[in-house]
Amino acid sequence: MKSTINIIGSGFSSLAASCYLAKAGFEVTIFEKNSTIGGRARQLIKDGFTFDIGPTWYWMPDVFERFFSDFNKKPSDYYTLEKLNPAYSVYFGKDDYITIEDTLEKIKLAFDKEEPGSSKKLQKFIDTAKNNYDIAIKDLVYNPGVSPLELITPATIKKINQFFSTIKKDVRKEFKNERLVKILEFPVLFLGAKPSDTPSFYSFMNYADFGLGTFHPKKGMYQVILAMEHLAKELGVNIKVNAPVESILIENKEAKGLVSNGTNYYSDIVVSGADYHHTETLIDSSLRQYSESYWEKKTFAPSSLLFYVGFDKKLENVNHHTLFFDVDFDVHAKAIYDNPKWPKDPLFYASFPSITDDNAAPEGKEAGIFLIPLAPGLEDTPELRSEYFDKIINRFEHLTSQDVKKSIIFKESFCINDFINDYNSYKGNAYGMANTLLQTAFLRPKIKSKKVNNLFFTGQLTVPGPGVPPSLISGKLVADLVTKHHSILV
Template sequence: MNKTVNIIGSGFSSLAASCYLAKAGYNVTIFEKNKTIGGRARQLIKEGFTFDIGPTWYWMPDVFERFFNDFNKKPSDYYTLEKLNPAYSVYFDKDDFITIEDTLSKISIAFEKEESGSSIKLNKFIEEAKSNYDVAIKDLVYNPGISPTELITPTTIKKINQFFSTIKRDVRKEFKNPRLVKILEFPVLFLGAKPSDTPSFYSFMNYADFGLGTFHPKKGMYQVILAMENLAKELGVNIKTEETIEKIIVENGVSKGIISNGKAYKSDVVVSGADYHHTETLLEKPNRQYSENYWNKKTFAPSSLLFYVGFDKKLKNVNHHTLFFDVDFDIHAQAIYDNPKWPDNPLFYASFPSKTDKHVAPKGKEAGIFLIPLAPGLEDTPELRETYFNKIINRFENLTSQNVKESIIFKESFCINDFIKDYNSYKGNAYGMANTLMQTAFLRPKLKSKKVKNLFFTGQLTVPGPGVPPSLISGKLVADLVTKYHK
């Protein structure tokens, strides 16, 4: 009889783990609490509009290719990918923006217009970022975070100083134009920490941005979830939805299964892709690895206030991805990391996938997603959500020189309370635990439980960290550990 694995959650990491474990010969069942799979990457469909509730950026296409190649498949077997041009635009003031196009040579021209000599510095910076990317993505991030020695290779020894400097320091040493500085510091926000707290080595995110580019799967990011679901089912994975996990069964220090909706499901191994902190509350206290104090002291990536808006007309002066950096980022960052509170003047991001994709909005209409980064754990009320929507939509109208409020058909919001309710997210965080120096690799929560045999974890609170590509990698890493340690 095949060995069995019960997987909690159906996000990217869980789906990836299920595929690798099924390929290794395990009998795998996924248990998802919501009606649809995908974890944070679910969809909202309303009045002919389709929104990705969670991730909207498709970066690092090579990681997706590597995942599907492990099963002798290609992304194109399941979905159609388009490279965006422009990748995104960044607003700094009314009618004042910089457009980031689809090649480094074009981006260099945009930089040179802003700051003479900056294109030469940019190419040197991206060359180093590519070197870091090659080391990180092709090597380091595929380590399971067990030992500090994973970080010690002939290449990383040469780069050791990059773990003790920061992105902010490196960027500002070379670039003086504040607009270019903001653009170069932007990609590390995906890692969940301030540029001043992010090691220089993570400049590989700049290569992901300028070197590899920004893509869009036709019909949205949820197509990747559906692709992984199809692959998992092809491999024999069973997926159960509307299954609320109440307990992880432990007998004599060994996980023996789960209890979902009052029913016991025995298994040889349990893997949780659900929120790590929440998963440990499914265990008796002696079987938990990390205390409440441990979690409380960690630096978490932001939460978000999101709006999904249907407009009855096409919008002007925006691209598929548009960033609004017309206010002071440092002040907003303080409200996220240093003195958690609702920011007075938040930066925000907007996505209009219908600029690229005719499938996500009715003809002649526009689908808009607006995101404000917030500190996790804040008070979240309908009144606050409405106040902040009005703040950003007024600025949006001014910056892009158009009236849009009268064209809103509907808007839906998603914030801290929803992250907690839908995903059991610790303090309602959106992206997991930040990748600061002291929360990198072996310093993150472990994939393998130290307290309970045959209990494993995957996803954004463990290695490699936040983001969609790291979640795919996390699923592979935990599957490798299961096959190694489960006898």
């Protein structure tokens, strides 16, 4: 008889874990509280428009390829990828922007145009970033975070100084042009911390950006979720939606299953891909590994105020991904990390998937996604959402030299309260726990519970950290640990 596993949540990490565990011979059931799968990577479909509610950037294609290859599959078996050119553009003022194209050689030309001679420094920086990427993505991040020794390899010993310097120091040591600095500091924002708090080693994100490029799955990021669902079901995984988990069943400090919609579902092992903090509220306080003060002291990645907007015309002077860095980043960052409050003048990001993808909007119309990074735990009201939409849409019109407000068919918003309600997210964070030096690898919350046997965790609050590729990896890590643990028991 097969051993059974119940998994809480159906985001990237849970789906990945379910595939690996089913392949290893377990009988796996996923419990998803919402009516559709995907966790933060769900869709909004309205009036012929289709929006990815969560992640919109497809970076590190090799991680996706590695995941599917573990099952003798390829991403192209399920969805079509398009490399974006340009990858994105960055606005610094009215009609003033830098475009990042699809190859390093083209990007070097853009750098030289901005700061003559900077392309040589960029090549050197990216060479280091690529070396870090090879060490990190091919080796380090596939460790389960159980021991400090995982970080000690011949390659990392040579890089030891990079764990004690920061991205901000490294970038500003080489580049003086503030616009280029902002572009080079941008990728580490995906790791959830300020460049001044992110170890230099994480420059591998710059290689992901300039070296590998930015992609778009045709019909949106949700196609990756559907691909993983298809694979999971092929492997025999059972998925239940509208199945919130009320508690985890524990006997003699051992997980025995869970309770969903008032029904007990027994299993040999429980894996949670839900918010780590929330998952521990499903068990008795004496069995929780981490106190409220532990979570309170941690550096969390931002939350977000998101708007999904349908426009009745095609927009001008924007690319699929467009960043608006026309205000002071440091001031906005302080409002997120140092003195949490609503930023007076926020940076923001906009995505227009319908520029690339006909599926995103009816013909002649545009789908727009706008994102403002915010500190988790802030007050979230309809009035604040409305005020901040007006702030960014006014700036958007000014910076891109076009009128768009009269062309809005509808707008939907998603913010801190929604992250809490829909995902049980701690303080409404959007990206998990930041990858700072003291929150890296073995210093993150553990995959395996120290207090409850047969209870495991996966996702952005444990290893390797925030982001879609790390979530895929996290699913593999928990599956490997479960399989190893179970083989010892039997």
